[in-house]
Amino acid sequence: MWSRERPSRPCFSTPPFDPRFPNQNQTRNCYQNFLDYHRCVKNMDRRGRNPEACEYYQRVFRALCPKSWVQRWTDQLEEGTFAGKI
């Protein structure tokens, strides 16, 4: 009936369900992806490979984490005071 063409839109997606973090409190989900992104980048750089593969983790934590947390942790990483193991 309707032959209107759908205009192509950018694809908005959201992080998929992660069974490691099934409950309402998603703090750990955010934190884990933040850690995984930085560990991925560190390892890719160490092996001289392209860190593009790490982009998934970055998209997830950017979607899940409050910006203030990301800012705080990034600042800590720059200062060398980040508590997590990267």
Next chain:
Amino acid sequence: YHMVNPSPWPLTGALSALLITSGLMMWFHSNSIFLLVLGLITNILTMFQWWRDIIREGTFQGHHTPIVQKGLRYGMVLFIVSEVLFFTGFFWAFYHSSLVPTTELGGYWPPAGIKPLNPLEVPLLNTAVLLASGVSVTWAHHSILEKDRINAIQALIVTISLGLYFTLLQIMEYYESPFTIADSVYGSTFFMATGFH
């Protein structure tokens, strides 16, 4: 029942507690041990005189009849129950903090930067010392029941010596510890639980 004669020792005990707590604050923040020393002296004097009076009332004056003894036992039981609840709080705090470590700690336990003590070194020795003192105090208990004064005194000397040894070991552990009470929730839970112990 035993109506105790008016006694000043509860008041002096309470005052000594005030002097000790405020004395600790003065020591921590104002580098003065005067109040603390005064508090400790008044505390020891209170304990000595109050328990001396209890011994007089119970032995020479015969006030500790079976009913009174029952009341004293209840008192001890209630105190022990309160101690159990007291330590329950500290254990709750420890497990709450350690089983799900927050991101501020790095998400793992022991937290970032903490070098924990090896529990199988001095702490294990301390455990053995305390268990041994439990044995010797049981010896003292049975000696008292059998009216064996000499053995009772010997057993109590052993018990108290072991307690002293434990205390000296703990003092050394605290002095040599690589972390302090201020080192994240790890230090807080560690020193609150072991300190009150």
